[in-house]
Amino acid sequence: MSVIQGARERARTEVTAAIKEEARRQLASEGAARLSLRAVARELGMVSSALYRYFPSRDDLFTALIIDAYDAIGAAAEQALAASAGAAPADRWIAVCRAARDWAVDHPHEYALVYGSPVPGYGAPQDTVVPASRVGLALVAVVGDAQHDGVLGPPLGRPLAGPVRADAALLASELAPDLPVPTIAALVAAWAQVFGIVSFEVFGQFNRVVEARGPFFDQAAAALAAQVGLAPSGGPPADGQAGDGDRAGGEQRS
Amino acid sequence: MSVIQGARERARTEVTAAIKEEARRQLASEGAARLSLRAVARELGMVSSALYRYFPSRDDLFTALIIDAYDAIGAAAEQALAASAGAAPADRWIAVCRAARDWAVDHPHEYALVYGSPVPGYGAPQDTVVPASRVGLALVAVVGDAQHDGVLGPPLGRPLAGPVRADAALLASELAPDLPVPTIAALVAAWAQVFGIVSFEVFGQFNRVVEARGPFFDQAAAALAAQVGLAPSGGPPADGQAGDGDRAGGEQRS
DNA sequence: CCAACGAAGAGAGCAGTGCTCTTGCTTTTG
DNA sequence: CAAAAGCAAGAGCACTGCTCTCTTCGTTGG
Numbered sequence: 281m282s283v284i285q286g287a288r289e290r291a292r293t294e295v296t297a298a299i300k301e302e303a304r305r306q307l308a309s310e311g312a313a314r315l316s317l318r319a320v321a322r323e324l325g326m327v328s329s330a331l332y333r334y335f336p337s338r339d340d341l342f343t344a345l346i347i348d349a350y351d352a353i354g355a356a357a358e359q360a361l362a363a364s365a366g367a368a369p370a371d372r373w374i375a376v377c378r379a380a381r382d383w384a385v386d387h388p389h390e391y392a393l394v395y396g397s398p399v400p401g402y403g404a405p406q407d408t409v410v411p412a413s414r415v416g417l418a419l420v421a422v423v424g425d426a427q428h429d430g431v432l433g434p435p436l437g438r439p440l441a442g443p444v445r446a447d448a449a450l451l452a453s454e455l456a457p458d459l460p461v462p463t464i465a466a467l468v469a470a471w472a473q474v475f476g477i478v479s480f481e482v483f484g485q486f487n488r489v490v491e492a493r494g495p496f497f498d499q500a501a502a503a504l505a506a507q508v509g510l511a512p513s514g515g516p517p518a519d520g521q522a523g524d525g526d527r528a529g530g531e532q533r534s
Numbered sequence: 535m536s537v538i539q540g541a542r543e544r545a546r547t548e549v550t551a552a553i554k555e556e557a558r559r560q561l562a563s564e565g566a567a568r569l570s571l572r573a574v575a576r577e578l579g580m581v582s583s584a585l586y587r588y589f590p591s592r593d594d595l596f597t598a599l600i601i602d603a604y605d606a607i608g609a610a611a612e613q614a615l616a617a618s619a620g621a622a623p624a625d626r627w628i629a630v631c632r633a634a635r636d637w638a639v640d641h642p643h644e645y646a647l648v649y650g651s652p653v654p655g656y657g658a659p660q661d662t663v664v665p666a667s668r669v670g671l672a673l674v675a676v677v678g679d680a681q682h683d684g685v686l687g688p689p690l691g692r693p694l695a696g697p698v699r700a701d702a703a704l705l706a707s708e709l710a711p712d713l714p715v716p717t718i719a720a721l722v723a724a725w726a727q728v729f730g731i732v733s734f735e736v737f738g739q740f741n742r743v744v745e746a747r748g749p750f751f752d753q754a755a756a757a758l759a760a761q762v763g764l765a766p767s768g769g770p771p772a773d774g775q776a777g778d779g780d781r782a783g784g785e786q787r788s
Numbered sequence: 789c790c791a792a793c794g795a796a797g798a799g800a801g802c803a804g805t806g807c808t809c810t811t812g813c814t815t816t817t818g
Numbered sequence: 819c820a821a822a823a824g825c826a827a828g829a830g831c832a833c834t835g836c837t838c839t840c841t842t843c844g845t846t847g848g
Binding site: 396 | 566692698726730733738749752
C-alpha cells in the first residue's frame with residue numbers, strides 16, 4: 281500500500297479500476313448474467329485476452345464487483361449510522377435501513393448481485409464475508425447504542441426455542457456480548473426481513489401492489505424497530521414524510 | 535382442453551413436458567444461468583433446433599419454468615392452508631409460511647428463479663402474475679378466516695402514513711374488502727418479510743449465522759403473525775419443535 | 789548503460805452458446 | 819389421394835469464456 285508507485289504499478293491499478301467501472305456499467309445496463317468479458321474489453325479498446333492479466337476469470341471479476349457492492353451498501357448504512365448519532369434509537373434504525381434501501385433502489389443490479397440468486401456454480405469466497413456483514417453490524421450498533429443508553433426494551437415475540445437461543449447466544453458472544461440473547465435473535469430476523477422488503481421492491485414483486493414504496497418501507501422498518509425492542513420516538517410521525525424524494529409510480533423493472 | 539387428442543397433439547404435449555422436466559433437472563444441478571438449450575436437447579436425444587418448435591426462445595422456456603415454480607410453491611402454501619383449516623389462526627399462518635419455506639429449501643434453484651434476481655433483460659410476462667400471487671393469497675385467506683371467526687386483532691405498529699393507507703385501501707378493495715386497511719398493509723409487509731427470511735436462508739446469507747433454520751423461521755413467522763393481528767395460540771410452544779426434519783448444519787451453497 | 793527479466797497486450801484458436809434458415813419427412817386434413 | 823401443416827435435422831452465424839503463443843516494453847541488477 282505504498283503511496284508512491286512505479287508507472288507500471290500505477291497503470292495496473294488504473295486499468296483494474298477501469299475494468300471494474302466498465303463492468304459495473306454493463307451490469308447496470310445488461311444484468312449480471314449478460315456481463316461479457318469480451319464486451320468489457322471491447323469497450324475499453326483492448327483485446328479480450330488482455331483482461332485475463334487483471335482478472336483470472338469471469339468469476340473473479342464478479343467477486344471483485346460483489347465485494348465492491350457489499351462495501352458500497354455497507355458504507356451507506358454506516359454513514360447513516362454515524363449521521364444519526366444522538367437521535368432516538370428507533371429513528372436511527374429506520375435511517376440505517378432506509379440508507380440500505382435507497383442504495384439498493386439506486387443500484388438494483390449491484391444489489392441483485394449480492395442479495396439476489398447466487399451466481400451459477402459460484403461459491404462466494406471468504407473475502408466477501410466481512411464486507412457482507414457491514415449492514416448487519418450497523419443495525420447491531422444501533423441496538424447496542426440504545427442498550428448502552430438504557431433505552432432498549434425487550435424484543436417482542438414468544439420465548440426462544442432452544443436451538444434458536446443457542447444460535448443467538450453464539451452470535452451474541454461474537455459480536456455483541458452486552459445484548460440480551462433474545463434481542464440478538466430478533467435482530468437477525470429483522471435484518472433478514474428488512475432485506476426481504478428491499479428485495480421485493482427491487483426485484484419487482486411490489487409492482488401493482490405497493491406504489492408508495494418509500495413510506496411503506498419506513499412503516500415496515502418502524503415496526504421492525506419495535507420488534508427488536510427500540511421504542512418508537514415520542515412524536516407521531518404518522519403522516520407527511522414530505523420531501524421524501526420517492527418516485528412512487530416509477531416502474532422498476534428495466 | 536379436450537381429453538381425447540390426436541397422436542400428434544399427444545406427442546407434442548409429451549415432448550413439451552419432457553423438455554420442461556429435463557430443463558428443471560438442469561436448473562437444479564446447474565442453476566438458471568447455466569441452463570443450456572443445447573444441453574437439454576442433447577439429453578433428450580434431439581437436435582437443438584428442434585427445441586424451438588416447442589419454445590420459441592430460451593426466455594420462453596424460462597417463463598414456463600417460472601410459472602411452474604410459482605404454481606408449485608403456491609400449491610404448497612394452499613395445501614397447508616387447507617390442511618390447517620380449523621386450527622388457531624396464528625398456527626395456520628405459521629403452517630402456510632412454513633410450507634412455502636420448505637418448498638423453497640427443497641427447490642432452491644426454482645425458488646431463485648422466481649424470487650431471486652430477475653433474469654437479464656427479461657420482463658416477466660403477464661401470465662406470471664396470477665401464479666405469483668398464490669402464496670400471498672393463502673396468507674390473506676388465513677387472516678380473512680380469522681377475521682370471519684372474530685379472532686382477528688388489530689395489527690401492531692404505528693398508524694399508516696397517507697400514501698401507504700391509500701395503497702392498502704386499494705388492495706383491500708381488490709382482494710379482501712372485509713379486512714381493515716391497516717391489516718392489509720401489515721399483511722403485505724409480512725408477506726415480503728417472510729420471503730426475506732426464506733431468501734436469506736436459500737441464498738446462503740444465513741451461513742455461519744443461523745444454523746437452526748427451521749425453528750428460527752418458525753419463530754420469525756410467529757412474530758409476523760402477531761404483527762398482522764393474529765393472537766398467538768394459547769399453549770406455550772416455546773421449546774421442542776421436535777421431529778422438525780431440519781438439516782441444520784447442511785451447507786447451502788452448492 | 790545495457791542486458792536480462794517479467795509483465796502486458798495482440799492474435800489465433802478451441803469448445804461451447806442461442807438462434808435462424810433450408811431441406812426433407814410424416815402426419816393430418818380437405 | 820393430394821395438399822397442407824407439423825416436425826426433426828443439419829449447416830451456419832455471431833457470440834461467449836478461456837488458453838496458448840508471440841511480440842513489445844517498462845523495470846531493474848550488474
